[in-house]
Amino acid sequence: MKTFLTTSLAVLLLISGFLTGCSKTQSAAPSKENHMLIYGTEFDADKINPILDTTSVDEMIFRGLMRFDENNKPQKDLALSYDVSNDGLVYDFKLREGVKFHDGKELKAEDVVFTVNSILDDNVASKVRSEFEEIHSIKAVNDYAVQITLKHPFPPILDKLTIGIVPKHMFNGQDINTADFNQQPIGTGPYKLEKWEKGKSITLKAFEDYHKKAANIKTVIFKILSDSTIRALQLETGEIDLAYLEPSQIAKLKKSETINIFEVPTADYRAMMYNMTKDVWQDVSVRKAFNYAIDRKNVVDGILKGNGIEAYSPLQMNSFNYEDVEKYEYDLEKAEQLLDQVGWVKGSDGVREKEGKKLAFTITAPSSDEVRVNLAHYLVSAFKKIGADVKVDALDWSVIKIEETDAFLMGWGSPFDADHHTFSIFHSSQTGKNNYNAYSNAQIDELLFKGRTTVDEEQRKQIYQAFQVALSEDPSYNFIAYIPAVFGVNKKFAGMKERTLGHHGAGFLWNLEEWTIRE
Numbered sequence: 090m091k092t093f094l095t096t097s098l099a100v101l102l103l104i105s106g107f108l109t110g111c112s113k114t115q116s117a118a119p120s121k122e123n124h125m126l127i128y129g130t131e132f133d134a135d136k137i138n139p140i141l142d143t144t145s146v147d148e149m150i151f152r153g154l155m156r157f158d159e160n161n162k163p164q165k166d167l168a169l170s171y172d173v174s175n176d177g178l179v180y181d182f183k184l185r186e187g188v189k190f191h192d193g194k195e196l197k198a199e200d201v202v203f204t205v206n207s208i209l210d211d212n213v214a215s216k217v218r219s220e221f222e223e224i225h226s227i228k229a230v231n232d233y234a235v236q237i238t239l240k241h242p243f244p245p246i247l248d249k250l251t252i253g254i255v256p257k258h259m260f261n262g263q264d265i266n267t268a269d270f271n272q273q274p275i276g277t278g279p280y281k282l283e284k285w286e287k288g289k290s291i292t293l294k295a296f297e298d299y300h301k302k303a304a305n306i307k308t309v310i311f312k313i314l315s316d317s318t319i320r321a322l323q324l325e326t327g328e329i330d331l332a333y334l335e336p337s338q339i340a341k342l343k344k345s346e347t348i349n350i351f352e353v354p355t356a357d358y359r360a361m362m363y364n365m366t367k368d369v370w371q372d373v374s375v376r377k378a379f380n381y382a383i384d385r386k387n388v389v390d391g392i393l394k395g396n397g398i399e400a401y402s403p404l405q406m407n408s409f410n411y412e413d414v415e416k417y418e419y420d421l422e423k424a425e426q427l428l429d430q431v432g433w434v435k436g437s438d439g440v441r442e443k444e445g446k447k448l449a450f451t452i453t454a455p456s457s458d459e460v461r462v463n464l465a466h467y468l469v470s471a472f473k474k475i476g477a478d479v480k481v482d483a484l485d486w487s488v489i490k491i492e493e494t495d496a497f498l499m500g501w502g503s504p505f506d507a508d509h510h511t512f513s514i515f516h517s518s519q520t521g522k523n524n525y526n527a528y529s530n531a532q533i534d535e536l537l538f539k540g541r542t543t544v545d546e547e548q549r550k551q552i553y554q555a556f557q558v559a560l561s562e563d564p565s566y567n568f569i570a571y572i573p574a575v576f577g578v579n580k581k582f583a584g585m586k587e588r589t590l591g592h593h594g595a596g597f598l599w600n601l602e603e604w605t606i607r608e
Contacts, residue, residue, distance in 0.1 A: 124307040124606055126582065128598075129320040129329035131457055132486075133288055133313045136271035139253035140207045142216040146311060148599055149293055150191075151253020151276035152300075154182055154201065154235075157599065159588045161504045163247040167196065167254060167277065167300075177242035177544055184233040188300045190256045191281035198229035203257035205237075213265050216522065219513045220249045223541065241542040244549070245506040253278070279304045279602035289313055295602075304602035305584075315457045321577070324348060330579040333594050335459040336394040342577050351576045352396070353597065355590040356406035356502040359464060360566035361452065364526045367495050369450055374431045376564045380417035381424035382475045383468070388570055392463045396575065400568035402557050403514070406589065409507045411554035414561040417568075424475045433476070441476035449478040450495035456483040461498040464569060491525040499525075499566060504589040504596070507553050508541040515565060528565040581607050 134144040139151055156166035165171070171182045188196040205227045208215045223243040228236050239246065254277065259270045274282055277300065280293035291311040295304040312329055314320045320332040325345060334342060334350075343350050361379075363370040370376055385399035401416040433441040433448050441448040452468055454461040465481040472479045482494075491497050503510035513519050516537045517529035536556040543549050574594030578585070584604040590596040 124305065125310065126306050126308070126331060126601075126604070127310045127312055127329045129314045129323055129332040130311050131313075131315055131317070131320075131333070131593075134291070137274040137282070137285075138255065138265070138268075138271045139217075140204060140213065140215055140255060140265060141271070145595070145598075146280075146282075146291055146293065147253055148278070148596075149280040149309065149601060150274055150278045150282060151255070152278050153252050153254055154184075154250040155247050156251055157248075157505070157588075157596075159586050159600075161588055163251055166251075167201075168250075178239045180237045180239075180246065181230070182235045182237070184235065185300060186233055188277050189298045190277055191275045191296055192256070192259075193298070194256060194258060196254065196256070196277055197232045198235045199232075200254050200257050201235045202227050202229050203260075204252065204254050207255075207265055208252070210265075217252065219516075219519055219522065220245075220252075220509075242544045243542060244544055245508040245541060248506045248509060280309060283308075299602070302602070305605045306582075306601070309601065317457065317459050324577045324579075327579070330582065332577050333597075334575045334577050336392070336396050336575075337459065338577075339394065339396065339575055345577075347580055348577045349580050351574075351578060351585065351587065351597075353574045353576070353587050353590050353594070354406075355572065355574045355592075355594065356504040357500065357574065357590065357592045357594070358400045358403065358405070358502045358568060358571045359461065360400065360499045360501070360568045361464075361468060362491070362494075362497040362499045362526050362566050363528075363564070364492070364495055364497070365529070365565070366492075366527050367450070368446075369448065369495070372431050373563055374427045375433070376567070377417070378424040378427040378475060379472065379477075380564055380567050381420045381427070382471050383417070383567065383569060384419040384471065385569060386419070388464065388467060392460065392467060393570060393572060397570045397572045400570050401561070402568065403501065403511060403560070403566075404507055404553060404557055405571060406502070406504065407507050407553075409550050409553040411557045414557050417561075421474055428475060435476045439473075439476060440478045447478055448476060449480075451480045451482050452496045452498060453482045453484060453489060453491075453494040454498040455486050455489060457486065458498075458500075460572065461500065465498050492521070492527070497525070500592050502571070502592050504591055507549070508537075511553075511556070512537045512541055515560065526565060530559065530563050530565075532559050533563070583607055 137144050139147055152166050154168040155163040158164045167185055168182045169185045171180055173180055207213050208218055208221050223240050225238045225240045230236050256275055259275055260268055279296055279299045281296045283294045284292040293309045295307045297303050317335045321338040323329045324332045342348050363376050389397045404410050433443045436442050452465045454465040462483045469479045469481055501510050513523040515533055517534050520527045536552055540549055540552045574590045576597055582604055586600045
């Protein structure tokens, strides 16, 4: 009996140990519930609808006819194929069949037509309209074929057609500007919206019927954290898994045993915008003088901790960059000469005056952006050396009206076609839109139009070189520095594919559906 009990107990212990071992093995592998990524992001959205504007979640929720690859070149996505007429004016697209929106309805040609026509509709407040203005017409040939006819040849058209397609049936005659869809978006992307708590978080769930392979990470939470210090702290403690880092945070987090640091090249520049509606900026010599007053190398080495390069052009990171332009190298003597020549004379207090007016203005910067605020304070001291009385106004984004500022610490830049973030920013027709400072130059208007409607690559290059020369001679911005995007990512995540990014690291999540979680 004793032997039987001993043997039985041994068997039970063996079974218990086996089951315990199984339990440990199962818990070590991430369950679907644990397949989660939490991204600490600075910005929430007001509306999520690619017809109206772009947001940080667009790439996850929506897909377009085309999609940018790791080289920032547009490749077919919802489009199965396309043909272009010999004159470059007609594009015929064949759509993939069986692609589903998040509500289960199939994507059809009418959805593509609705999306593009809505962007071009005068009654729709679309911030991306300038990107599509060369489209003359778009029509559905059948359920899976779309034809686009252009006003002029338009080489950037495939770039533009990366815009997310929205489902026509979700609007049912609603005003697109105020439609329910803007708060409950539906697309064909790898993730669908599950919950949106304004000011707190946006939760996305993997869309299992995605037309390509379903995402590995099943839940993605965009946690709204406007304070960069809090984002870095929560990344370090593991409360979030991913965050964009400021230069002052990089050195410390590089020492972390749980965080990988990704320093990614960008086309992201910082510049001081001259508001052309203000009297102080009417004289081009004054704008040139302020350009010469900045020691850009000192900015890169100091404020940016060596993470950046000196800027002189909005196309500096583009294949059409033209180096033989005025780079406005640091030259206080030249700056002072220019101001003297146009009648700005130093008073007894060291501040320049002209016709009873002080050379004084305010630089506005978003308070949540460490780099921009630090740049603004640097500019105060730099401009004081040439006799300007400058103040900084660091404000929350919610109260900033860029078009009303004297000068604004701007962030722009695009890794895509040269037309992107040039026409919409510097062409006079875009005043009141992305041309916040009402900049107007007839020569630049002509060059930007030619640049977007010329097919020959070499001719386009020459046009954009001429644009850069003209802009340097009549500066709209005071270009300061290009900044790489630095992200901290928990080491348990893998699968990131780097590509040159846009403003503020836009595009880092471009292949998120391919990311994995290490066991």
